[in-house]
Amino acid sequence: MNNNLKTNSTAKSGTTAKPLNYFILAFMLLLLSSFSAYGNSWPEIRERAKGQTVYWNAWGGSEEINSYINWVGIRVKNEYGVTLKHVKLAGTADAVSRVLAEKAAGRTNNGSVDLIWINGENFAKMKENGLLFGPFTEKLPNFKLVDFSGKPTTLIDFHIPVDGFEAPWGMAKFNFVYDSARVSETPKSIPELLKWAERHSGRFTYPHVTDFLGSTFLMQALIELTENPEVLNHSVKSKAAFVKTTAPLWNYLNQLHPHLWRSGKSFPSSSSVQQQMLNDSELDIALSFNPSATSAAIASGTLPESARTFVLKKGTIGNTHFVAIPFNSGSREGAMIVANFLMSPEAQMEKQNPGIWGDSTVLAIAKLSKQDQQKFKSLPLGIATLPPEKLGPTQPNPHPDWKNQLDAEWQRRYGQ
Amino acid sequence: MATTIRTVSILPAFPILTKLLFLIPIAAGLFGVLLPSLGYFPDLGGNQFHFEIFHQLLDHPALPNSVSLTLFSGISATFISLCLAILLAAMLSQDGNSGNNKNKITRFFVIVQRGLIPLIAVPHAAIALGLAFLIAPSGWIIRSLSFLVMGWETPPEWVTLQDPFGLSLIFGLVLKETPYLLLMILAALPQIRAQEYLRIGQSLGYGNFRSWLKLVLPQVYPLIRLPVFAVLAFSLSVVDVALILGPTTPPTLAVLILRWIDDPDLSFRFLASAGAVLLLVITLGSLFFWRVSEWLVLRKWRNWLTNGKRGSGNEAHNLAALSGLVLLGTAFFSVLGLAFWSLSLRWPYPHVLPQRWTSRNWERHWSSLQETAFTTLEVGVISGAIALFLVVGCLENEQWRRVKFSFRSQWLLYLPLLIPQATFLLGIQILAVRLEMDGTFLLLVWSHLLFVLPYIFLTLADPWRNLDARFPLIAQCLGASPLRILFRIKLPLLLKPLLVAAAIGFAVSVAQYLPTLFAGGGRFATLTTEAVSYAAGADRRVIGVYGFLQALFPWIALLLALAIPRWRFRNRAALS
Numbered sequence A: 001m002n003n004n005l006k007t008n009s010t011a012k013s014g015t016t017a018k019p020l021n022y023f024i025l026a027f028m029l030l031l032l033s034s035f036s037a038y039g040n041s042w043p044e045i046r047e048r049a050k051g052q053t054v055y056w057n058a059w060g061g062s063e064e065i066n067s068y069i070n071w072v073g074i075r076v077k078n079e080y081g082v083t084l085k086h087v088k089l090a091g092t093a094d095a096v097s098r099v100l101a102e103k104a105a106g107r108t109n110n111g112s113v114d115l116i117w118i119n120g121e122n123f124a125k126m127k128e129n130g131l132l133f134g135p136f137t138e139k140l141p142n143f144k145l146v147d148f149s150g151k152p153t154t155l156i157d158f159h160i161p162v163d164g165f166e167a168p169w170g171m172a173k174f175n176f177v178y179d180s181a182r183v184s185e186t187p188k189s190i191p192e193l194l195k196w197a198e199r200h201s202g203r204f205t206y207p208h209v210t211d212f213l214g215s216t217f218l219m220q221a222l223i224e225l226t227e228n229p230e231v232l233n234h235s236v237k238s239k240a241a242f243v244k245t246t247a248p249l250w251n252y253l254n255q256l257h258p259h260l261w262r263s264g265k266s267f268p269s270s271s272s273v274q275q276q277m278l279n280d281s282e283l284d285i286a287l288s289f290n291p292s293a294t295s296a297a298i299a300s301g302t303l304p305e306s307a308r309t310f311v312l313k314k315g316t317i318g319n320t321h322f323v324a325i326p327f328n329s330g331s332r333e334g335a336m337i338v339a340n341f342l343m344s345p346e347a348q349m350e351k352q353n354p355g356i357w358g359d360s361t362v363l364a365i366a367k368l369s370k371q372d373q374q375k376f377k378s379l380p381l382g383i384a385t386l387p388p389e390k391l392g393p394t395q396p397n398p399h400p401d402w403k404n405q406l407d408a409e410w411q412r413r414y415g416q
Numbered sequence B: 001m002a003t004t005i006r007t008v009s010i011l012p013a014f015p016i017l018t019k020l021l022f023l024i025p026i027a028a029g030l031f032g033v034l035l036p037s038l039g040y041f042p043d044l045g046g047n048q049f050h051f052e053i054f055h056q057l058l059d060h061p062a063l064p065n066s067v068s069l070t071l072f073s074g075i076s077a078t079f080i081s082l083c084l085a086i087l088l089a090a091m092l093s094q095d096g097n098s099g100n101n102k103n104k105i106t107r108f109f110v111i112v113q114r115g116l117i118p119l120i121a122v123p124h125a126a127i128a129l130g131l132a133f134l135i136a137p138s139g140w141i142i143r144s145l146s147f148l149v150m151g152w153e154t155p156p157e158w159v160t161l162q163d164p165f166g167l168s169l170i171f172g173l174v175l176k177e178t179p180y181l182l183l184m185i186l187a188a189l190p191q192i193r194a195q196e197y198l199r200i201g202q203s204l205g206y207g208n209f210r211s212w213l214k215l216v217l218p219q220v221y222p223l224i225r226l227p228v229f230a231v232l233a234f235s236l237s238v239v240d241v242a243l244i245l246g247p248t249t250p251p252t253l254a255v256l257i258l259r260w261i262d263d264p265d266l267s268f269r270f271l272a273s274a275g276a277v278l279l280l281v282i283t284l285g286s287l288f289f290w291r292v293s294e295w296l297v298l299r300k301w302r303n304w305l306t307n308g309k310r311g312s313g314n315e316a317h318n319l320a321a322l323s324g325l326v327l328l329g330t331a332f333f334s335v336l337g338l339a340f341w342s343l344s345l346r347w348p349y350p351h352v353l354p355q356r357w358t359s360r361n362w363e364r365h366w367s368s369l370q371e372t373a374f375t376t377l378e379v380g381v382i383s384g385a386i387a388l389f390l391v392v393g394c395l396e397n398e399q400w401r402r403v404k405f406s407f408r409s410q411w412l413l414y415l416p417l418l419i420p421q422a423t424f425l426l427g428i429q430i431l432a433v434r435l436e437m438d439g440t441f442l443l444l445v446w447s448h449l450l451f452v453l454p455y456i457f458l459t460l461a462d463p464w465r466n467l468d469a470r471f472p473l474i475a476q477c478l479g480a481s482p483l484r485i486l487f488r489i490k491l492p493l494l495l496k497p498l499l500v501a502a503a504i505g506f507a508v509s510v511a512q513y514l515p516t517l518f519a520g521g522g523r524f525a526t527l528t529t530e531a532v533s534y535a536a537g538a539d540r541r542v543i544g545v546y547g548f549l550q551a552l553f554p555w556i557a558l559l560l561a562l563a564i565p566r567w568r569f570r571n572r573a574a575l576s
Helices: A001-009 A020-034 A042-049 A064-080 A091-102 A118-128 A141-145 A192-197 A212-225 A229-233 A239-259 A271-279 A295-300 A330-340 A345-352 A370-377 A399-416 B002-010 B011-038 B054-058 B063-092 B101-121 B124-135 B139-151 B168-193 B194-203 B208-237 B238-244 B251-263 B266-304 B315-341 B362-401 B405-416 B422-434 B441-464 B470-477 B481-493 B495-511 B514-519 B527-537 B540-570
Strands: A052-059 A083-089 A115-118 A166-173 A173-179 A286-288 A307-310 A314-325 B344-346
Touching: A042 A330, A052 A064, A052 A091, A052 A330, A064 A083, A064 A295, A064 A345, A064 A370, A064 B362, A083 A091, A083 B527, A091 A115, A091 A118, A091 B124, A091 B251, A091 B422, A115 A118, A115 A330, A118 A399, A141 A330, A166 A330, A166 B540, A173 A271, A173 B238, A173 B495, A192 A239, A192 B063, A212 A229, A212 A286, A212 A314, A212 A399, A229 A239, A229 B124, A239 A399, A271 A286, A295 A307, A314 A330, A330 A345, A345 A370, B002 B481, B011 B266, B011 B362, B011 B405, B011 B422, B011 B441, B054 B063, B054 B266, B063 B101, B063 B168, B063 B208, B063 B251, B063 B266, B063 B315, B101 B168, B101 B315, B101 B495, B101 B540, B124 B139, B124 B168, B124 B238, B124 B315, B124 B540, B139 B315, B168 B194, B168 B208, B168 B238, B168 B315, B168 B441, B194 B208, B208 B251, B208 B266, B208 B405, B208 B422, B208 B441, B238 B527, B251 B266, B251 B422, B266 B422, B266 B481, B315 B344, B315 B540, B344 B540, B362 B441, B362 B481, B362 B495, B362 B540, B405 B441, B422 B441, B441 B495, B441 B514, B470 B481, B481 B495, B495 B527, B495 B540, B514 B527, B527 B540
Parallel strands: A052 A083, A052 A115
Antiparallel strands: A115 A314, A166 A314, A173 A286, A173 A307
């Protein structure tokens, strides 16, 4: 019974209802769920998914990722009869706003978005506003292969419990990219980065905070500079606490900015633009959120052969990215099929191959068959990718609250 | 006679239908942003009307700089484009009778014109992307400089792109808007019989340029006022060009609004709506300011018009030649840069040409290109055809019923060009979702129609009205029905302007970014939406593929529009 209540996330129950009403409600929910448009068991889901078209809204700025998604489309078509259409977004919020507009208009079925590539604050907002379908991940057979203990961010996304409303897809970890043809010694900490920038004025910058990598840099610096990073794991308690905690960061940025590209008066509009500037020799050090993306970029020709990566001694921020299904998708079963396929050893292996995309797996290798384990082990690392033992510790993403307030404060100080 | 009456009696339906097609979405769009800007958006918990959000907007730290940047870049871009268009048009309308030297000059400007006019067809985003590569500190110009003279190992630290004053943004806009205004001026010249005035001016001893300024300009300006206003409104509210060429700290108001719409914190929707209302106010204010300035300029210069001072004004030649060359060269190399990128595997700084060439970028995208190109073609052709049908109907109604399309209804047609896109598209989206119409092909075509139709009307109205009335009159006397006159007399006579209007309509449709995104519900990918989403990824090789095709498509349409009449009427000089 409990289960039924959960599956119908859009149904609301009155708090003042009498026990009899509860009974009727539960009974109706039971009826509803048996007639509902989506099945509960995996074979049932597979059956219903056949012939459905899934509109997957995902950032479309990377050629490698787009061709990977294209491959996924061919695979799910052949194996499950699901048609996958990649709606290429300039930013995830485009899709969030579309779902919101649909909810505002009262459309509860046949929404235009069936699957969405998401994490962090976008997920937090959608979940908070009841824009997501679920929980659904427990129904996906491949979900149990996920490495929950080794990769806790697959269950807690930016300190927001996932609760089965999004299925893990890939792992990300903050790192720096540099051109070894021009940089001989790389900084090992945030203060050392400042020293480096002072010696090489104009050769480093970070993206504008409207790009997630720009605000991740702020959080990365804050974690290392603030006295008590523990407070970042919870929401911001008060204005005073924010001022006290972030003071060392602003102090640091005030010293850093005069030595940035264009003296910190202008910032690259996105992480991709920043990567292009590294390729154009306008910068010597740039940022990345995927340790093997640099190898993939070298392979595809968007970074020089001499590009390499480095991390910080005390560790860097890591998180997980997911796929979620909007509450009003008309192809939920198809979307679940795709989400499940994305977590399959086959799809995860293809994705981790640096010649294709180079995005790290969310799976626990030990849970896989011997054959798959072997295949994962034989994947090439990539010329610019650090081996796992050199990637350093992984730090948790601060609570989204911090990100929002840091962005706003940064805008106030430097964004005008 | 009976058929005549029947045909003519359905004509009034055309302007009515056209007006309805325009009024409904615009009204819906405006309501859709006005309500949230006043705090009403029930699904986000806004149930009351208040002015809090406008206070919040005006207190926003980025607002003052953003607004002044918007005003400065928008007004300067319009002013410069207009001046250059006037200068070039004046050079083009000199007659070549007075000596060999002049003939050469005229021929030079005709080449400039032939090169510039097709630019109208190239979407803004494509030109902006090409220009960005051309002028960036690691771009083509500096690479060539470095190769030839300077030998820089790393790009110089110059601010040539996304500069805080928006100069590169202004340059990009001027590059696109000058050809458009030039075409509008050239199209208006025959109506005022410019050549005859110029001859009179010359016979009175005024130089060519001077007679153009004193005799032609005062007559031609009122005819191009609407296009100038459209350019001004567009420059103030443009999104894609400002994203690529404009500064980031802060960006222009339109980009700031888009950032708020894109913010995952959904409460920013209120602020975005208020910003959109402010952008509308700024646009209307600027149009008013422009109109007042016109009046002031006229007052100040009226004496100059009639002071009787002669002089050649030939010093303008060099300036015109220089600006013509700069515009033409920049546009050519911007598009060429895109083409080169699409064929390169690696093209790092400081190489002037790609290090390694490849056809891989095209092969890789071939299958998705076909689908995207087909959608682009489909929407462009259908919306263009509907617009052409409605415009011809409205113009026929005008002639048969002898009512001129009223001033007010003409303004209605231009409203979509004068109201910032971000302002009303957001509202349309909400309404469309309510009507279960979003993401349908119908809505996509409709939203394109809002932008395609005004341009087609603008291009076709004057040739249509100026067609020698004696031709249809003779046909009528011989007993031809209105339909027969239309198909046997008018359409063939007006084939060239019809095809040019259709090509421009098609080009406008190809260039639409925000309407395709909002009305298409993300389900329709066109060359432009793909190009802009790849622009976010900054892989110039892919941008090159889409940008180049995006530029090529409308250009071919325009070429066809010019070639078909020439072939069809190869033995009738005046029609080809």
